[in-house]
Amino acid sequence: MAEVKETERRLAFKFVMIGSHAVGKTNILLRFCDKNFNFNIKPTIGVDFKTKEVQFDGKFISAQIWDTAGQERFQKALTQKESAKENAIVMILGNKCDLEQTRQVSKEMGENFAKENNLLFLETSAKDGTNIQNAFQTMIAEVHNAFIQQKEDLQQEKEQEQQKQKQKQKHKVILKNSKKPKKKRRWC
Template sequence: MIESFKKIDFSATPCDFNFKLILIGHTGVGKTNILTKFCDNQFSENFQITIGVEYKTQIVEINDKKVELRIWDTAGQERYQSMTKLYYRSSNGVFIVYDITNPESFNKLDYWIKELKSQEQANAMFMIIGNKCDLEDKRKISKEKGEKFAKENDVLFMETSAKDGTNIEEAFEVLTKEILSVSQKKNNLTNSIILSGPNQNQNPNSNRKTKSGCC
């Protein structure tokens, strides 16, 4: 079955799911442009440092399910990291972004993964993004190297360009579908347990041990 994925306008109809996504990574890798390209179809050549966090909401539809994505863009500068750590918690999905023209940003990937796991985000769905793939003539990190790192860490991977839009919607689509799949499985398991309940023919006290004597 082919799944559909499309961005839709806000409406009064409640969403079926709400997912919290965060963008983290070294400063200057293009996290803000990825966010604004996905939500607003905008791109800015002017680099502006994110101070603390920025936030946008986008509703998408996947096979008749409405999903509200609450997306947080975090600052990459070290001086803001103690504050942005607060926003890691309870995240359903994380984009860890590096710049394919900046080896330092790629070398920081280990740090970000360890940082997330130390904040008890090991159960969140991770995707590594190699951004700025439109700058092929300035590339310093091969796609194969990015794919290898992602495979070694058992996370998703994609290269994107916030400037020309390459794989921006696809990255959000893949991560959202993975999170939705896990969420639906959990809901089905929970419902199954609730519906099955205890054996109605069983005496609820039958498994209890009865004490004899006075003490």
């Protein structure tokens, strides 16, 4: 899931990684931010995060990646997406694609699940780096495009409201009393 904050010079995109225990969330974070992999990683307790500055579309973006402690099965992602903002973008990463012999979920199953639930999907390997950069570049592009679209929509709504106000002013009818009031006669 992702969230955007805009400052004058830099966009900050927040990514939250959720998933089962020991699926490689921390090593995905390490691979993307530090180009590193740790075989002896300790389980995350609570939440940890790293920030990486990336350049996209001529802008510097601060990618804040939050690493959460292991969750139940990936079905939980749907529940969290449903409770997230309506514009949340979710990508499922099928990590450890380098371990084909111990695969628990087929690529086809992951793709179908993502398609049925309107999610993005990529298979990755934090160990050898497969698709790690691609995953974050895709998410950054998706969030950036959604952010730009939202700004354009808000600008368009503002312009439409201004146009409505102008139309109301054009059609405003001012009634003037063209007849002079009759003078009342006074009797002494």
